[in-house]
Amino acid sequence: MTVSRARLALGALILVAATAVLTYAATVNVYVQRLETRLDAFGEVADHPVFRRLLDVIGYVRRFYVEEVPLDQLLEGAVDGVLQSLDDPYTVYYDAEAYESFEISLTGEYEGIGVVVTTVDEYVVVQTPFPGSPGATTYPDNHDGVSPPGLRAGDRILEVDGVSVVGMPVERAASLIRGPRGTTVRLTVERPVEGAPPQVLYFTIRRQSIEIPTVQQADMVTPRIGYLWLTQFTPDTPGQVREALKRLRDQGARAIILDLRNNPGGDLSASVQVASQFVPAGPVVHVERRGGERETYSARGGGLGLPLVVLVNGGTASASEIVAGAIQDYGSGTLLGEQTFGKGSVQTVYTWEDRQGRAAVKVTTARYLTPKERSIHAVGLTPDVEVPGTPEQQGDPQRDPQLRRAIELLEQRLGG
Structure with a gap:
């Protein structure tokens, strides 16, 4: 194994070995545990044939892909792939940008539309619209004149400002929905209708400072x-x-x-x-x-x-x-x-x-x-x-x- 390949293996190993939400609402600092996790995983993962295959794939892409691909992009993608293989929408990796958004969501104060979203299958789904928030009180652009305003639990968010969020990690989608107060965000939403095809709704929602009371x-x-x-x-x-x-x-x-x-x-x-x-x-x-x-x-x-x-x-x-x-x-x-x-x-x-x-x-x-x-x-x-x-x-x-x-x-x- 060459020096560059060894470096690549170690970098990929560290990220892949990081596999190891929020009812506890507690963040655990794991500087020591992180080292122990690497050591425990090294012997198990380093000689695994699938891991060697991963290194081969990364190497071929880096060397022969039609465009040059940053190594960070490939390794971050490998991390996402590890967690997606669990088929668990609540097990999620946060890079620096996504983690900042995640921390904001825990404070109870942020700027956005006031909804909690989760992942169901490949969709970003509204879990909870907070009462009185823009997300709960804004009528869709194509309102039928009868239905109550706002997003509802179970609504599937298909696009945010024209960008598809189907298959997107939920925290990344949430960061697109958040934004400075006074600005607007346009959501394309699919609402399930019992015994009928889903209803497609378009919301233009003005963001506000969101404070969530208990x-x-x-x-x-x-x-x-x-x-x-x-x-x-x-x-x-x-x-x-x-x-x-x-x-x-x-x-x-x-x-x-x-x-x-x-x-x-x-x-x-x-x-x-x-x-x-x-x-x-x-x-x-x-x-x-x-x-x-x-x-x-x-x-x-x-x-x-x-x-x-x-x-x-x-x-x-x-x-x-x-x-x-x-x-x-x-x-x-x-x-x-x-x-x-x-x-x-x-x-x-x-x-x-x-x-x-x-x-x-x-x-x-x-x-x-x-x-x-x-x-x-x-x-x-x-x-x-x-x-x-x-x-x-x-x-x-x-x-x-x-x-x-x-x-x-x-x-x-x-x-x-």
Whole structure:
């Protein structure tokens, strides 16, 4: 092996060996682990015939391709290929630019349109549009005059400003959607329609500064029923929920509606602490890692002690499904609405820094089960009471049929 080829092998090995998201919402620095990972992988990978084939392919492309190709481009492509082979949209590599966008998405404050996107098959799909954001309130250019505004959970984004994002890594697509406030982005969207061909919509959305609150609303919707709307789970969420519930009780609440619609999740620990305020002492979620290793997170509280309805839909995902699943398993409340998203996996982010800048790999490291050991991954939770439909105004009983049905259900339980 020549010196140049040895260099190429080592560079490719380092990147390929990096294979090893965000419910934990924790970034792990792995400078020492990175070295250990390289050493562990070296013996296994260096003499593998497929790895030698990879080096041959890179060598032939570098030497004979009709145009000169930067080595960085080939090696970055090799890294993407390793992760794409897992067929797991939540295991993702971030180069310096993509990692910067990823960090922005974790702050809860950024400039964009206010939607969470994920990958389903080869498509970039809307997981959650945040209430009140441009993405949730803008009508499509080809609006039919009847449908509510905004992107919806399940919408497929086909193009961003004329650039196809089909097959594109989700963080790269998200970076195209974000941009300075006041600027516009044009999205071509395919919306599934039950029993009919998909509907193609065109959105021109003006970007804004996006700040995502945890408790969007905590009000009395009737003299006896309190309404609590959560948009995500952060370390501050458990305390804010505790305060909101106390305030609602002080105002005379004898029943609670917990709204987890379009809640993409967030911090695992926060979701367990929130669930503890609604379910009795016992397991909230089981986290299973490779090899069958299991860790159980449990509630220590005594539950809510009031009639409870939990509103869910296709944008209810991850940590919010942990809370909803625990409530359903314990029978502590009634799930009402539509099938949830079905993200039942746990990711960990590993970061490092080298001469090319900061980079990271987000890896699925576990899957979670509900207290009764149900897996909801790629399936979701089925509500106890199915009420379809997208509300014209979430949180407004006059314009939100799911909320209105929840009020009716609780009024029946409370009686005269």
